[in-house]
Amino acid sequence: MLQIIAFIFITGLLIWKIFFPVPKPILGIYSRSGKRGIFKQWFMYLLLKWRKRSAGAGKKEVGYGLKMTEDINKLECVKELGPSPLAVDAVLFSGGADDGTYLVISAARRADNILQCIVMILVPGVGLFEHTQHPDTTMYQKEHENGWVVNGIHLEPLEAMKKWKVQFEGEMMMKNEGSIITLHKVKLDAVYTSDLDYFDFDSDMEPWTVARAMSREPWSREYFEKLKDAHQSHYEQFGDVLGKLSIDGTERDFKVNVMRDHTHGSTRDWTLMHRYCLHNFTCRNGIRGFLGIVSQPGIFSFLELGYIYNRQGKKQPIQEVDFPIWDFGENGSDSDDYGFKFKAGDKWYHVHVDVQRKGEAMFGLEWEARVVERFCRYTINGVDGWGVSEWEYRHKEGNKNKISSI
Numbered sequence: 457m458l459q460i461i462a463f464i465f466i467t468g469l470l471i472w473k474i475f476f477p478v479p480k481p482i483l484g485i486y487s488r489s490g491k492r493g494i495f496k497q498w499f500m501y502l503l504l505k506w507r508k509r510s511a512g513a514g515k516k517e518v519g520y521g522l523k524m525t526e527d528i529n530k531l532e533c534v535k536e537l538g539p540s541p542l543a544v545d546a547v548l549f550s551g552g553a554d555d556g557t558y559l560v561i562s563a564a565r566r567a568d569n570i571l572q573c574i575v576m577i578l579v580p581g582v583g584l585f586e587h588t589q590h591p592d593t594t595m596y597q598k599e600h601e602n603g604w605v606v607n608g609i610h611l612e613p614l615e616a617m618k619k620w621k622v623q624f625e626g627e628m629m630m631k632n633e634g635s636i637i638t639l640h641k642v643k644l645d646a647v648y649t650s651d652l653d654y655f656d657f658d659s660d661m662e663p664w665t666v667a668r669a670m671s672r673e674p675w676s677r678e679y680f681e682k683l684k685d686a687h688q689s690h691y692e693q694f695g696d697v698l699g700k701l702s703i704d705g706t707e708r709d710f711k712v713n714v715m716r717d718h719t720h721g722s723t724r725d726w727t728l729m730h731r732y733c734l735h736n737f738t739c740r741n742g743i744r745g746f747l748g749i750v751s752q753p754g755i756f757s758f759l760e761l762g763y764i765y766n767r768q769g770k771k772q773p774i775q776e777v778d779f780p781i782w783d784f785g786e787n788g789s790d791s792d793d794y795g796f797k798f799k800a801g802d803k804w805y806h807v808h809v810d811v812q813r814k815g816e817a818m819f820g821l822e823w824e825a826r827v828v829e830r831f832c833r834y835t836i837n838g839v840d841g842w843g844v845s846e847w848e849y850r851h852k853e854g855n856k857n858k859i860s861s862i
Contacts, residue, residue, distance in 0.1 A: 478674065482782050485730055487672040487757040496671035497664070504663040523659035524689045528616040531654075531691065534565070534603045535720040541567045544688070544724035547604055547611055549622055549648060549697060550736055550829075551714030552842040556580035556812070558831040559697060559712045560844060561624060561644075563604035563611055564724075569597040571606045575624055576815045577644065577701070578831050584813050585628040585642055585703070591818045592857070620648040620716070622697050646699025646710055654693040655746075655763045655771050662773040669759040679754075686728070686755050688721030694736075694744045694765060713738040713842075715746050726824035728752055730850055733781050733790075735809065737834045737843035742767045747774050747798055748845075749781045764800045772801040790814075790828050790847045808835040809845060818851065826851040 479488040489496060525531060537543040546564030558578035563571050573595050575587040587607075589595065595606045604611035608626030613619075628642040673679060693716050701710035715736040734748035747762025760777040779796035792811040797804055810833045819825040826849045834841035 481757065483786065485753055485757060486751065486782055487674065487753075489671045493668075493671045496675070497667045500670045501664050501667035504667060508659070508663075523656055528654075532613045532616040532718065537565065537567060538722060540722040542723045542725050543567060543721065545720040546572075546718070546724075548717045549611070549620075549714045550716075550844045550846070551694075551697075551712050551738065552578075552831060552844060553712045554740070554840075554842055556842075557710070557712055558813075558842075558844060559644075559714065560815075560829045560846075561609065561611070561622065563606065563609055564719075565604065566724075571595045571597060571604070571609075572819055573606060573609055574817050574827075574829065575609060575628070576829055577628070577642070578813055579701070579703070582703070583630045583632070584815060584831075585630050585640065586815055588627050588629050588639065590629075591816050592823075592855070593817050593819055594821060614647070617654055617693065618650065622646045622648050622699070640704050641702075643702040644699065644710065646697045646701075648695050648697045648714065648716060650693055650695025650716070652694050652765060652769055653771055654691050655773075657690040657692075657761070660763065660771070660773055661761065662775050665760055665773070665775055669756050672758055673754075673756070682755055686723060686752070688719050688724065690717060690719045692717040692746055692763075694738070694746075713744070715744075715843075726820045727850070728754070729825060729848060730757070731781070731786075732848045733779065733784065733845070734847070735807070735832070735834075735843065735845045737832075737836065737841045739834070739836055739839045739841035741839050742769075743836065743839070743841075745800075747777055749777060749779055751781065760798075762798070764805075766801065775799040775802070785847065788849055790830065805837050810834075811845065818855070821855065823851050823853070823855040825849070 479490045481487045535545040537545060544564055544566060548562035550560045552558035557580060560574050560576045562574045565571055572593045574593060577585045597606045608624050610621060610623040612621040614621055624644045627639050629637050629639055631637055695716060697714050698711045701708050730751040730753050732750040736746045738744045743764060743766060745764035750759045751757055760774060762774040763771050765771050776799040784791045784794055795808045797806045811830045812833060813831045815829045817827045819827060828847045830845040832843055832845050834843060
């Protein structure tokens with residue numbers, strides 16, 4: 457009997473290996489599942505569904521179907537970083553307006569009182585203003601600075617999932633024709649507000665899409681351990697930033713439609729990230745969305761993610777993103793004019809992206825990552841839109857000027 461069982465097992469294994477081979481990764485980076493992928497995808501899909509349904513009170517596991525907490529005040533507050541030197545607690549506001557105004561302002565709390573920050577403001581007819589420390593993003597908090605406050609940046613929750621303070625005051629640089637840089641005194645005094653539901657990537661992603669990403673990777677005990685260790689809790693919400701912007705004493709009204717996010721976890725290691733291509737947009741018909749591809753080889757070499765708010769403000773997770781990023785800017789030069797499509801709510805959306813301006817920022821003490829903030833016009837199923845696309849590349853050339861704000 458044992459011989460028969462062993463024979464069946466060995467025969468099945470040989471059939472699995474011979475008739476369901478694993479294709480080589482695209483460019484040696486992007487894993488492919490091949491013919492065995494559909495079996496792995498179904499297995500992981502059922503596991504994710506079971507995991508979510510069986511989650512009981514007091515269960516400590518988070519992510520991959522399980523929400524960290526239902527308490528929005530706990531979600532929004534400043535988090536303890538803990539002992540890990542790679543821990544992160546980061547917030548971002550990113551978006552634009554139909555008139556060509558754009559904003560990216562972010563602050564990522566790291567160990568040793570370090571914040572990694574971006575401040576970029578594009579004013580139509582004037583120019584792109586960037587923090588004087590850019591492209592470097594590493595800033596050091598002073599004794600009196602707490603939370604997401606540093607170097608003139610002040611981001612603070614006022615009412616959970618409803619209202620945030622969004623402020624900056626200080627010098628910014630503007631690059632003019634001929635690479636001439638001029639300095640300007642800039643003050644942004646604004647408030648973020650929203651009445652939309654937030655999208656929790658721990659619990660709201662489409663299980664079938666997550667299962668497809670997992671099915672592409674070679675499975676082992678080490679793989680699932682890495683998957684667990686790499687988890688970061690992340691949620692997003694769309695809203696509006698409204699206030700006043702003053703440039704060299706000249707004040708103007710300021711309003712942009714933005715995507716806001718909050719990420720925290722024990723590990724954010726830029727050296728593990730190959731690249732990502734993300735897009736946020738607001739359309740004239742009321743549709744808003746965030747989506748793209750993340751490539752972190754060894755964990756998710758090709759992860760489709762995101763969501764939209766439909767015209768009624770209802771959130772829908774992304775089911776598929778047809779965007780083979782190895783065909784777009786794999787050489788390190790991001791694409792300016794391109795198209796792709798995605799599926800949400802069982803409907804396909806065709807996207808055209810036209811990049812208007814760009815700014816760059818380097819993350820990590822040794823500049824381990826290069827982030828390109830791209831201020832875009834969109835056309836989505838024939839409807840005009842606007843927003844920011846953020847592309848990231850692994851950077852291996854080191855910190856060239858060691859700028860800091862000590």
